[in-house]
Amino acid sequence: MIQMTTPSRKALVFIVTFVSYGLYHASRKSLSGVKSSIKADWLSNTTGHPPLFANEADAKHFLGSLDAIFMAAYAAALFFWGWLGDRLNPKYVVAAGMIGSAITLTLFGTIPKWFNFYHAPYYIVTYIAFGLVQACGWPSEIAIMANWFGKGNRGFVMGVWAACQPVGNIFGSIFTAMVLPLGYEYTFLLNSVLIAVGAVVVVTAIDSSPEDAEEHLEANSNEPHHNFHGEPISLFKALLLPGVLAYCICNACLKLVNYAFFFWLPLYLTDAYHWEESQADQLSIWYDFGGIIGSVLGGYITDKMGKRSPLIVSMLICSIGSLYFYAHVGPYMFWNALVMTTVGVTVSGPYNLIVGSISIDLGSQPALAGNTQAMSTVSGLLDGTGSAGSAIGQLLIPIIQDDLGWKAVFYVFMLLNGFAILAILKRCIIDLKSLRKLRSGEESPLLNDEEGIHEE
Numbered sequence: 001m002i003q004m005t006t007p008s009r010k011a012l013v014f015i016v017t018f019v020s021y022g023l024y025h026a027s028r029k030s031l032s033g034v035k036s037s038i039k040a041d042w043l044s045n046t047t048g049h050p051p052l053f054a055n056e057a058d059a060k061h062f063l064g065s066l067d068a069i070f071m072a073a074y075a076a077a078l079f080f081w082g083w084l085g086d087r088l089n090p091k092y093v094v095a096a097g098m099i100g101s102a103i104t105l106t107l108f109g110t111i112p113k114w115f116n117f118y119h120a121p122y123y124i125v126t127y128i129a130f131g132l133v134q135a136c137g138w139p140s141e142i143a144i145m146a147n148w149f150g151k152g153n154r155g156f157v158m159g160v161w162a163a164c165q166p167v168g169n170i171f172g173s174i175f176t177a178m179v180l181p182l183g184y185e186y187t188f189l190l191n192s193v194l195i196a197v198g199a200v201v202v203v204t205a206i207d208s209s210p211e212d213a214e215e216h217l218e219a220n221s222n223e224p225h226h227n228f229h230g231e232p233i234s235l236f237k238a239l240l241l242p243g244v245l246a247y248c249i250c251n252a253c254l255k256l257v258n259y260a261f262f263f264w265l266p267l268y269l270t271d272a273y274h275w276e277e278s279q280a281d282q283l284s285i286w287y288d289f290g291g292i293i294g295s296v297l298g299g300y301i302t303d304k305m306g307k308r309s310p311l312i313v314s315m316l317i318c319s320i321g322s323l324y325f326y327a328h329v330g331p332y333m334f335w336n337a338l339v340m341t342t343v344g345v346t347v348s349g350p351y352n353l354i355v356g357s358i359s360i361d362l363g364s365q366p367a368l369a370g371n372t373q374a375m376s377t378v379s380g381l382l383d384g385t386g387s388a389g390s391a392i393g394q395l396l397i398p399i400i401q402d403d404l405g406w407k408a409v410f411y412v413f414m415l416l417n418g419f420a421i422l423a424i425l426k427r428c429i430i431d432l433k434s435l436r437k438l439r440s441g442e443e444s445p446l447l448n449d450e451e452g453i454h455e456e
Contacts, residue, residue, distance in 0.1 A: 006210065013148045016206045017141050018161055020094060022168030023198045024137045027101050027191045028070075028262070029172025030109055034184040035063055035267045036277045038109075041184070042118065052118045060267075060398050062120065066127050067263045067394035073131030075387030079235055082139035082380015090140035090376060091208045097136025098199035102192040104130040109188025135387075138355070139380035146360045146375045147209035155308065155357045159299015162356030166288035166295070166348055169262065173288070177281040238377045243427060244362050248382055250423035251354050252389030253416040254316070257323075258351045259390040260397055260413065261287050261343070272406055273331040283337060287348065290341040294349015299357055306438070307431040308358060309424050312350045316421045319346035320414045327410035347417070355383050 031038070039059045042052040053059040081093060108126040112118055149157050172191070179187045239245055265287060269280035294315065302308040322342040329339045359379040393416075400409050 009207075009210070010148050013144065013206050014157075014161060016202060017094075017144055018164040018167075020098065020198050020202050021137055021141050022164045022171060023098065023195045024101065024134060025165050025168030026172030026175065027105055027195050028134065029169060029176055030105060030188045030191045031063075031066070032263045033173055033176035033266055033281045034109075034180060034187055034277070036270050036280075037180065037184040039063065041113070049116050049118050052120065057402060060402075062123075063267075064394055064398035066123065067259075068391045069124060070127050070131040070134075071259065071387050071391030071394055073128045074135045075384045075391055077132045077135035078139065078380045078384035078387055080380075081135045082377050082384065083235060084376075089208050089212075090143045091202055091206060093136050093140040094144070095199040095202045097133045097140075098195045098202065100133030100136070101130065102196040102199075104133060105188050105195075106192045110185045110192075113183070113185035135380075135384075138383050139376040142356070142359055142379040143376040144206070144208050153303055154360060155299035155301075155303035155353075156296070157299070158356040158360060159295045159297075159302075159353060162299075162352035163292040163295045165352060166291035166344070169288040169291075170285040173266075173281045173285045177278045180278055180281070235377065235381055238381050241362060241378065244378065244381065246424050246427055247354060247358055247362065248385040250420045251351070251382055251386035253420040253423070254347070254351050254354065255383075255386030256390045256393035257319075257413045257416055258348055259387075260393055260409075261347070263394060264397060265340075268406060269336075273336075275333075283333065283340075286337040286340045287344040290344020290346075291348025291352060292344075293341075294345035294347075295352035295356070298349050298353045302353070302357065305435065307435060308353060308361070309428040309431045310435070312353055312358075313421055313424065313428045315346045315350045316417050319343065319350075319417050322346050323410050323414050323417070327407045351386075355379070355386070359383070 039056065042059050042062075043056060044051065053062065081097075084093065104126055108123065108130060112122065145158070145161060175191070176187045179190055239248070261284075265284040266277065266280040269275050269283060270277055275283070298311055298315065302311050305311065322339065322345075326336075326339045326343050329335050359382050360375065362378050362382065396412075397409055400412060
């Protein structure tokens, strides 16, 4: 590895981890961006195979089941990979997940089309495998970022970095729309190639921590060793840390809503307004643009405030109004994109803050007494509970939509964001009181939520 100054190493770590997790997210867009095409293929009897489903409703329910199966496998694996990420070198965990994602994504979306092999159990098994390996990414990426970046401007740094998720979604949507004319199977194949190349870059370009980098340079070792403080903790102990349970409940509700847009937005636009699938894919990126704005501005503002929960609650309150307006915006592309962006700011924005900045705050709080080997476990727990909630939601969405229509789906989203607010309302009240005391000079400034979590 080329010898670099510490700022240069930090910049390289930021860029490589940002791009690598963006590729994780882009690969998930492969299915959500081609649902109309793959549904039509499953219902067709002109390609040399009998229809996989008898009607469109069955095909749509199966797509919803696949999303739920993915999220359930992803949630279960997050707990495991988060726990394991504090015990292994995290960059190798990230790379292994990327290689596994490339293999399973090709098996799921490309092989059946090429070999005329359409079987529901095959789709289920390969998508479960895809969910299991996708979970390698987030906890270990968070651990690497926490190793390299300290408390200073954490909200802004992690707000910018967590935008890798909507950036990956945007890239995935555009890439899918570009490749789709070649056939939906090639969206899976080419996404697999990209994420496999990304895995090679992760392994060769960065170290998991500054200590690993120094040992690598000094000893010219091919097997860097950790030099962290403390011992890894169990999932149960992580759950009992101050603030963790409240944010887990909040994220279970919020991630359901955020990932519903991720999985269903293109199909909603084609079903509700009869727009072309490629148009729907391109229009859906405005939700992710909103997520980038909310993540970056939210991180910057919470750094200046010294607290994160008041802004997160404020954004979630605004999300209820923006979801209502989006449910009634109608088939006007300009207004749809504008309101969709607002929804992204107020839904995806706070979600990125919770799984990014808040995750590191909770994983490095005073209750851990300087133990640096809990970060991956805490972030895996926080994102895992969110994914469990999302898995349930992906099963319910097609049922609600069939019985009550799309507007009812958005009303459910509004209700869930109300529950998310209630989950962290106590934390918000404590932080608001602390800010009031700070203004009156009764309390010393706090750098971030992490230092005030023990008051809860």
